[in-house]
Amino acid sequence: MPYKIHIAPVFWMPAERAAAWHAVVAASIGHDLPGEPPPTPKQVHARLTTAGPDGRRLFWLATEDDGAVVGVAGLRLLTEPGRDHLAELELHVHPARRRRGVGGHLLATAVFAAQVERRRGLLTSAVADGPGAAFCGARGFRRRLTLHHLLLDVARADGSAADAGRPGYELTAWTGAVPDHLAEALAAARNAVRDGPPGEADDERRTWDADRVRTMAKALADGGDTLLTVAALAKERPIANGLAGYTELVIRAGETRRALQYDTAVVPAHRGRGLGSWLKAAMVRRLRAEHPGVTEIESVNAENNARMLAVNRRLGFRPCHRTHEYRLDVTP
Template sequence: MTVLVRDLRSDDPADVAAFARVRHRAVPFILWTPESVVHRLVHTPPGARSRSLVAEEDGEVVGTAQIGLVHDSAEPGPAFLNVYVHPERLRRGAGGLLVRTAEEYLTGEGATKLYSWVLDEPANLAFAERHGYERRRAAYFLRLDLANAALPPLWSPPPGAELRTAADFADDPRPVFELDAESVADEPGDVGVEFTDYEAWLAETWRHPLLDRELTTVVVVDGRPAAFSVAYTDGTRYSTAMTGTVRAHRGRGLARLAKTASLHRARAAGYTEALTGNDTDNGPMLAINKWLGYEICATEVRHVRELG
């Protein structure tokens, strides 16, 4: 048995497909496609120093890692490494080698604090602890049986508001960018991020291969986007990537309206499963998802290792 770590060959369809397949087996609650894997690698800004790694065992891809600096952080030094190994290839050295390779690279790029998501399972948590990572906050993966769920009926928007889709902003998506930037700034998290680069947002987010603009629902108030629910689809599954409201319009139920409308559209389009994720401290969004019928299906724990 020989395990080695190398960079993902983004120009090799078979290699990319193997990366996506391992990710799907390890974390089936997130949508992974070959196109989305390549998109993330190609369109992450140069300042992130991003890399995608694979671990091979006797020529077979058995582990993956996505690593880089948090380039849009308000503070210098944070970096991320998320390592996942095929569940049938655990405890054979792939995970440890991926972590060591990632840490060596990120340290060389100036990282001072390493963040990693770890599935809340005894073996995974013990692995992180052995490598010097400490537990921080947690997040839930949630699932909705969209085929059989009793979705709340869709109600009319309040006066001055209307339901639209992201596709309606195809000619000028900047208003959606501004909504996204304000919403993300207030999300729970370890590292504060700022969306200031519109062109980068267009490349990374607006042109993301999983983004479904017809199912992404936007609540417009007095002509400006005020709330939205971002939909990702892979042809068979639907996932909510983000739901948020600008500060001036919070407390009016607009995020709930956007997500409910998006789910109704998704079911009408033939999707039978809906996925999402929430920080355990995000009480308002967890309440909305519980009201919609989502159930927690797994938990992941944010870990950190401070260098130096």
């Protein structure tokens, strides 16, 4: 008998649907990345119910005749200027129900929705050499770049770079939204770093201003996440153009063990002075002091970003796994 599934849009996300979504995601990640902690139910619920910045979200469930959820898909329709022709795809199928057409039906549904919304490209990611990578390769996705996922044991990290200052620079730090007097400087620093990650297309990059920086921090806070930032200021320049670099960590809602490395960047005019290592070592010191229960940091670096990979190796990061990022061109 042919395997029957039903694809249905989700217009609201009560607790039981969020729990079913989490069960599929946890099973999928547990199968494809054994030993890696899946997102907690609280993290999944926050992602499904919290409106993020610069995007609208669409959701679908794949169910069997008895209502059992066997696959999920989400589409984030980007709305920020310069990226409003793109959508980000998340798709998971329960390992026990793979190779039965569930993923293909969910993808076709998401592609149709993207076309209706006049999107020209779908972005997604998959574990390198895993089932998701094979799925993308068989369906016309183009691989854009390879990302290395690295783990740092906070207790064993080499934080010695934090001991020595950097002549002409000073450190500052904050939690959550950037202080108002630094908002424009942080946006300018983000925009100045236009050379990464290598492989990213120009039409997929963000343009930052002070409002967008604040909106990103608010979205994290609304989802229950904690954002930590350490920044380097150039003493001889006014604040408006003197933020030389920064590093960010996020502790997700309900997380008890792992922090996620978000951006680490040094403005090109300030490179070659060891600021990247200084910033990251200072962040490790801060994490130990303020969040002693967090014992590891996960960082994701583009394969050909040799500069940041070297910084992370010196700090003590070790390889964990790799993922590929893909783009599927679609015709509106």
